[in-house]
Amino acid sequence: MTTTYWRMVLAVVPVVGAVVATVFFLLRLYSRLLLKRNLDTGDILMSLGLFISYGVTICTILAAFSGIGNDIWGLQLKYHGRVIMLFWLTQTFWALSQIFIKLSVTLLLRSLLASIRKWEITTTALFIYTIAWGIAAILVNIFQCWPPQHFWLPTSTHGACINGQTAFFMSIGALSLIQDVVLLLLPVAVVWRLRLPIRQKVQITVAFSIGGLVCVFSLLR
Template sequence: MAPALATNPDTTPAMPPPPGQVSNLVDPPSQGYATVIAVVLYMVIATPCVVARLYTRAVVHKKLWWDDWSSVLALIGLYGFCCIPLIGLQYGFGVDEWNVSQSHLQEFNKLFSIIEIVARISIFFTKLSILLLYLRYFCPSGARRGWIFYSTLFVIAFNALYCIALVLVVRLQCVGQPQAVVQAGTCINHYLVLVTASAINVVTDLLILLIPLIAVWHLRLPQRRKLGLLLVFAVGGLGCLASVARLAYQVPEASNKNQTQILTLVSLLALAEHVIGIVVGCMPLWPALYRHLFPRRHSSLQSPQSGSLWKRTIGHVTVRRRPDRWGSSSALVTETERGVGEEREMERVGDKDGTSEAIKERPSGSTAK
């Protein structure tokens, strides 16, 4: 018998088309334009936020810390993450799998394996920048270390170990597999990696959201001011929603064989989650940047009657490095407008259960005991 003719992977569809459709390997319908627009939009949103953060820290605060450098690494990772789908447009990103050749599907799988690694590392630095920001705000050097400090360190360590574990899983799944399977990139269980990553992301995002909310909740502040601080940190809930949305999309689509389309959308959802994390990590610096860029407008809004919504709600919150009796957080200072000439100092003071805080007010210029 004559040997069966080998199929050409460059001209053979990666999967049979659905009934009533024909494979098109020459000029297939594609979501390429939408992918390009989304990727460019993500970079346009994230870049100014990080630049504004660095400018505020370097020029206004005169000091950069590890959370700022982590945001830079997160932005670099975002650029790398965004470039991979753009490269993958020629290999099936945004194209139905029956319109993708077998050879292009192999390249698609290899690129998506790279995405899984780059995304995990870059998202780790995004979360690290937020968690280090918590340490800088709530746990400065000299303060006794309490639950906020150790909770934040736990989440940092958990994210680091999880990132390392996922990268090793992606890199080692093909060890010992036949060469043909390795070259095809099919030795990696993308579904298992993605669902696991999404589920853990939901948990870590929830922890990152709860740490500052619990800390602020125990501040003895005027209700409006406490609500304002809670709203600022609650913006981090957008990251949780993005993680939940990605997980909710992936689970029902696990049995869908049109993986080139599914994984493309999963990549865009992961990018959205990444960008939200970068923006959330930069938001606490925006008021200081506004006061620096528009000092006259800021000073014109300093009377209690005409104060801005931001000032009326949460005031001007800064951090004073001073150990407190509560155990973990620095003293937070709320400064009212200079025209009023009064400084309100909010010090974290432990009560009987060690969880609540009191406000201590004194006129500016007085000497602390």
């Protein structure tokens, strides 16, 4: 596949994803205002997460037109540093947006399962897990090299980077995927404990399974 192909993919797919996410978020706000006439903490967290995720979209598009898809070492020096810097920014924006989005989803689950003590403990654990994961991901990504710009300007700055950067990124992604799976399966487990017809349980499960796309994207990432 040509460089032009990957440039178009990296430019179009993030925009489509951002538009779809924005549409669903606006529908959520509309239904919330229609039913409750006000917004809650979960809505605010989701709006922050969505806004920050636009940073990921912008960085990906800029990287697409800066030569990503080519051999990184074959790029001109100015583009080489720019692509790596955009990757660094993308990782930071992604982790920060994930914190707000997952806290919002966890708050929603907590409100739905508030009457069940066991699930209240589970959602509390998810809050702690999300915050701890997010802090670790952001801090290590920012300070994996010192000074930070040594990450994308290794030849023009004096500094050092931690060992095992690849292992770190894989671990952060794997831990995020685990949480995605838990957030997906938690409501499904509750549904199958309810006294509902099997057909209705299956329909609700299928609806929740759409969220499995998030897990697929996390795995591909």
